[in-house]
Amino acid sequence: MARASAQRRLTYARLALPLVVLLFLAAVVLADRGLSHLRLDLSQDKVFTISPVTAELLAGLEEPLQLRLYTSSLLTDVTPAYASHAARVTALLREMERLAGPNLNVEVLDPEPFSPAEDQALTDGLTGLTTGDGTQIYFGLAGRNLVDQTQTIAFLDPERAASLEYDLTALIAALANPRQPRVGLFSRLPLNGNPLLRQPRQAILDILAQQMDLQEVDLETGRVPQEISVLMAVQPIGLTPAEAYALDQFVLRGGRLLLFLDPYSEQQALMNAQRGLPLQPADFSSIEPLLAAWGAELPGRVLATDVNSARRVMVGSGDRQTVTDYVVWLSIPEARMRAGDPLVAGLGSLNLNSAGFLLPRDGEGAPLEPLVWTSPEAQVLPLDRLALSPDPTQLLADYQPGGQALTLAARLNGTAESAFPAGPPSELARGETGDALAQEHRAASGSPIAVVAVADSDLLYNSTWIGQGQVGGQPLAGNGAFVLTALEEMLGQPSLASLRGRGQRERPFMLLEEMARSAEQDLRRQEAALTASIERAQSEIGEIEQTQDGGIVLSDAQRESLAALRGQLLSARAELRQVQRGLREEVDDLVREIQLVNILAVPALVALLGLAVVLLRRRRALRQPAER
Numbered sequence: 001m002a003r004a005s006a007q008r009r010l011t012y013a014r015l016a017l018p019l020v021v022l023l024f025l026a027a028v029v030l031a032d033r034g035l036s037h038l039r040l041d042l043s044q045d046k047v048f049t050i051s052p053v054t055a056e057l058l059a060g061l062e063e064p065l066q067l068r069l070y071t072s073s074l075l076t077d078v079t080p081a082y083a084s085h086a087a088r089v090t091a092l093l094r095e096m097e098r099l100a101g102p103n104l105n106v107e108v109l110d111p112e113p114f115s116p117a118e119d120q121a122l123t124d125g126l127t128g129l130t131t132g133d134g135t136q137i138y139f140g141l142a143g144r145n146l147v148d149q150t151q152t153i154a155f156l157d158p159e160r161a162a163s164l165e166y167d168l169t170a171l172i173a174a175l176a177n178p179r180q181p182r183v184g185l186f187s188r189l190p191l192n193g194n195p196l197l198r199q200p201r202q203a204i205l206d207i208l209a210q211q212m213d214l215q216e217v218d219l220e221t222g223r224v225p226q227e228i229s230v231l232m233a234v235q236p237i238g239l240t241p242a243e244a245y246a247l248d249q250f251v252l253r254g255g256r257l258l259l260f261l262d263p264y265s266e267q268q269a270l271m272n273a274q275r276g277l278p279l280q281p282a283d284f285s286s287i288e289p290l291l292a293a294w295g296a297e298l299p300g301r302v303l304a305t306d307v308n309s310a311r312r313v314m315v316g317s318g319d320r321q322t323v324t325d326y327v328v329w330l331s332i333p334e335a336r337m338r339a340g341d342p343l344v345a346g347l348g349s350l351n352l353n354s355a356g357f358l359l360p361r362d363g364e365g366a367p368l369e370p371l372v373w374t375s376p377e378a379q380v381l382p383l384d385r386l387a388l389s390p391d392p393t394q395l396l397a398d399y400q401p402g403g404q405a406l407t408l409a410a411r412l413n414g415t416a417e418s419a420f421p422a423g424p425p426s427e428l429a430r431g432e433t434g435d436a437l438a439q440e441h442r443a444a445s446g447s448p449i450a451v452v453a454v455a456d457s458d459l460l461y462n463s464t465w466i467g468q469g470q471v472g473g474q475p476l477a478g479n480g481a482f483v484l485t486a487l488e489e490m491l492g493q494p495s496l497a498s499l500r501g502r503g504q505r506e507r508p509f510m511l512l513e514e515m516a517r518s519a520e521q522d523l524r525r526q527e528a529a530l531t532a533s534i535e536r537a538q539s540e541i542g543e544i545e546q547t548q549d550g551g552i553v554l555s556d557a558q559r560e561s562l563a564a565l566r567g568q569l570l571s572a573r574a575e576l577r578q579v580q581r582g583l584r585e586e587v588d589d590l591v592r593e594i595q596l597v598n599i600l601a602v603p604a605l606v607a608l609l610g611l612a613v614v615l616l617r618r619r620r621a622l623r624q625p626a627e628r
Contacts, residue, residue, distance in 0.1 A: 050095055054169045057176070058096055061103035065175050066144045069093060069108045070121045072137035085158040086139060092168065093141075104172070111138045127154040141168070145175045159474050170211070181491045182227055183208070184217040186243075187234035189267055189457060199271075204460050207480045212487065219246035222428040222437050224255060230490045232258045232483075235265055235457045239286035241425035245437075248290055248419050252442040256450040256490035258483070261287065262457035263300050263356040264383055281383055289419040294412045294451055296368050297359040301383045304357040304406040304455070306330055307399050308375035311351070315392050326392040327399055328354050328381070330374070331477060332408065338371045343452070343486055347478030350409075351465045354386065355456035357406035371452070372409040377401035412451040417444045452486050 069090065075082050090108065097106045111118040111126075113135055121128075124142035131137060141153045151171045160167065185191075193201040208214050214232075217225055222242045224231055231250060236243070236259070251257055263282050272280065284291075284300045291297060309332055310325035330352045337344040344350075350372055357380075360368040379402045385395065423429070424437040458464050465479035475481075 050092075050099065051165065054096070054165060055099055057169060057173055058100040058104065061100050061172075061176055063146050063176070064103050064105065065100075065172065067093065067104065067106045067172075068120070068124065068142045068144075069106060070111050070117070070124075070126055070138045070140050070142070071108060072139065073110050073112070074131065074135065074137045075139055081158045082139065085156070085161055088161070089141075089156055089164065089168075092164065096168065096172070124150065125152045125154060129155070141171065143171050143175045145178060147178065149175065149178045151175050174211070180211070180213045181230075182213045182215060183487055183491070184224060184228035184231040185214050185234070186217055186219060186231060186236060188237060189235050189265065189460075190271075191234065191460060194271075200462070202460060203462050203466060204480055204483055207484055208487065211484060212491070219243040221433070222246050222249075222424060223440075224250040228255070230256045230258070230487060232260075232487065234260045234460065235262055235268070235282070236287055237261075237282050237284060241427050244286055244290060245420055245425055245428065247287075248293070249440070249442055251290075251294065251449050251451060252416065252418055252445045254445070254447060254450070257452070258486050258490065259451060259453045260457040260460065261291075261298055261356070261453065261455060262354075263298065263455070264303060264354045264386065266353050266458050267461055291453075292361055293419040294416050294449060294453075295361050295414065296410070296412055296453060297361055298356050298453075298455055299359070300356075302356070303328060303381045303383060303386070304330070304355050304374055304378055304408060305381045305395070305399070306374040306378040306406075307396070307401070308377055309333070309336070310396075313392055322393075324392050325396055327379070327395050328386065328390065328392075330355060330408075332372050332374070336373050336375065336405075338369070341371060343489055344371055344482065345485075347482055349477045350482055351459060351477040351479055352408060352456040353458035353464050355408055355458075357408060357455050358410050358453060359407070367412075367414045368407070369411040369413065370407040370409075371411060372454075373405045373407050376403060376405045378404065378406045380406070408456065409452070409454040412453055413448045415445050415447075416449050418442060450490065452490075 071086050071090070075086055093106045097104050109117040109120070111121040118136070118138070121138045121140070121142075124140075126138050126140035126142065128136035128138045139156050141156060143151045151174045153167060153171060156164075156167075190199060191202045191205055193199045205214065215228070217228060217231070220240065220242050222245050224246055231247075233247065236247065239247070247257070261282075261284070263284075265282065268282075269279060272278070281301055284298065288297075305327040307325060307327050309330040310327045311329040311331050312323050313326040313329065314321055315324055332350045332352065334344070334346075334348060337347065337350070357374075358368065358370075379400055381395075418441075420441075421443060423441045424434060428434050428437055459479045460483070465475055465477040467474055467476045
């Protein structure tokens with residue numbers, strides 16, 4: 001009987017293993033079919049989870065949309081990065097398809113060479129990658145709505161992985177709402193580029209053109225065209241009375257204005273230099289009355305500098321190149337932006353070059369609500385300090401904190417009065433046009449005005465926020481998102497701002513950066529003082545040697561002074577080299593110390609916990625015999 005029982009147990013054991021394997025496979029199949037939409041997203045910014053904005057858009061689709069994802073099977077042979085990115089794109093599109101129901105159909109195609117799918121990919125405007133043997137591989141997305149309008153992402157570059165959900169959602173939104181809103185553009189700077197000066201078209205215009213109909217406007221008629229409800233004005237200086245009046249009345253009638261006004265446009269300075277013109281500060285005289293009426297002031301001959309927001313730049317030439325903080329070029333983190341405001345939500349950072357700052361005019365015009373500001377240690381820098389070739393090292397050495405944060409961008413809202421209380425200017429007061437303008441004249445706004453003012457115009461240029469050599473113009477800051485979000489908000493469109501910055505935030509070692517910045521600033525001051533000492537010694541030596549060359553015999557006192565000065569010069573040069581070497585060494589030592597702490601902290605903590613457990617168990621083991 002015992003033998004029969006053992007035989008049964010052996011039989012059960014032999015059957016158990018195949019049954020467990022079958023149950024496991026069945027569970028995997030069922031989970032793949034029924035639970036594939038469930039995910040656990042442990043990333044801090046939840047970048048692998050469909051956002052509420054996207055989910056709301058998909059649930060509100062009213063007409064069916066067709067998406068074609070072209071993924072070449074050879075793509076996985078290029079690099080593992082493409083393979084993992086392709087898997088993420090496919091999974092995200094399938095999740096979008098599930099949320100949208102019957103109004104979104106996603107088709108995945110493999111455009112093999114010389115196949116109908118490849119012909120369709122080319123028709124849809126996709127861009128292929130060429131492999132070593134000349135084969136074209138594709139990885140792009142094309143969408144179509146019921147009226148045969150198309151939207152395309154020519155190539156889904158892994159470099160834009162952080163913006164993937166935004167790119168896909170923006171494409172679907174453009175197909176669902178094919179009629180683009182119209183936005184006016186009035187600019188004194190050539191954002192479209194200048195072939196004569198070898199200036200390219202700025203990427204910000206291409207970004208805006210994907211979402212809206214951007215049209216340049218002429219304000220010499222004294223009014224903004226009727227069909228324009230949102231206007232983007234870039235460096236509107238040197239305005240004629242007619243142009244100033246057009247802006248004044250546009251805002252008072254409820255028009256929405258995005259204003260970029262810069263006391264020192266580096267792009268304008270570069271154009272002047274290429275034309276052989278001298279450095280000229282921006283002339284704000286024509287727009288100052290408008291700003292005053294709207295409740296703001298922008299000082300014209302000073303800049304906002306901030307050592308806590310400074311960007312790192314390379315200075316020097318040849319073998320003497322060093323990296324230092326350039327306090328005039330700022331990168332403003334999200335911590336210094338208005339919390340909870342959708343205009344700056346998810347930007348991560350905003351880059352500005354030689355920016356000015358806005359001040360409120362108490363008791364006049366509309367309230368000024370800061371959107372972006374410097375740290376409290378900002379310094380007001382006279383524009384003359386920049387000249388044509390500013391010295392970042394010297395600016396850092398001379399830096400003196402001002403003790404007050406400066407406003408770089410702000411909303412101007414509230415009621416405002418016209419800067420033309422007597423009506424249209426005399427240039428417009430004649431004829432039928434003048435009569436019509438006089439009848440339409442607004443002496444004050446009937447409702448709160450809507451103006452967003454930014455004290456910089458260089459933030460619109462590629463060199464400020466797009467990395468050189470980056471694939472597809474990968475942004476280094478949220479400048480493009482800031483402009484697009486501001487215009488979307490003014491148009492009353494549902495903003496996709498919360499998607500643009502998802503997963504793009506850098507997480508630097510703030511303490512390390514602060515300590516390194518403080519050390520560098522101290523050493524730069526020492527360097528500047530030593531450099532000045534060297535220059536003084538060289539000047540005095542030159543004067544004495546010039547006297548000797550003139551045939552005058554030096555006295556003993558002069559010879560001693562000359563020897564002492566040369567000794568001071570050699571000593572100062574040696575000390576300067578030591579300071580310059582110490583700058584890098586101090587930062588490197590600080591980095592090594594922090595890395596050492598990070599490397600040893602976790603193992604040390606685990607070892608301490610293990611030792612505590614061992615001691616606790618030994619203590620319990622020693623207690624047990626005594627209790628018995």
